[in-house]
Amino acid sequence: MLLFLGAVPKVCYSCGKGPAFGHSRSHSMVATKRRFNPNLQKVRISVGGAPRREYVCTRCLKASKVTKAV
Numbered sequence: 207m208l209l210f211l212g213a214v215p216k217v218c219y220s221c222g223k224g225p226a227f228g229h230s231r232s233h234s235m236v237a238t239k240r241r242f243n244p245n246l247q248k249v250r251i252s253v254g255g256a257p258r259r260e261y262v263c264t265r266c267l268k269a270s271k272v273t274k275a276v
Contacts, residue, residue, distance in 0.1 A: 216243055219251070219260035220271045250275040 217224045223244045229237035246261040249272075253260075257275030266272055 215261075216246065217261065218244060218246060218263040218266060220262055220266040223263050223265075 226242040230240045245264045251272045
C-alpha cells in the first residue's frame with residue numbers, strides 16, 4: 207500500500223499506477239503527444255478496518271489486491 211500526502215488524482219491507491227505519456231500517430235505518421243490514463247474505479251475498500259472510497263485500477267481489483275468494504 208502506498209501512502210500519499212494530499213489529493214493525488216489519476217493514481218491507483220494500491221499500486222501507484224498513474225498516467226503514462228506517448229504519441230498518437232496519424233496516417234501520415236505525424237506524432238502528437240497524448241496521455242494514457244489507467245482504468246481507475248472509485249470503490250469502497252477496507253483500510254485498517256474502516257471503509258474508505260479510493261481510486262483503484264481494475265488490474266488490482268481483478269487480482270484482489272484490495273479488500274472491498276461490506
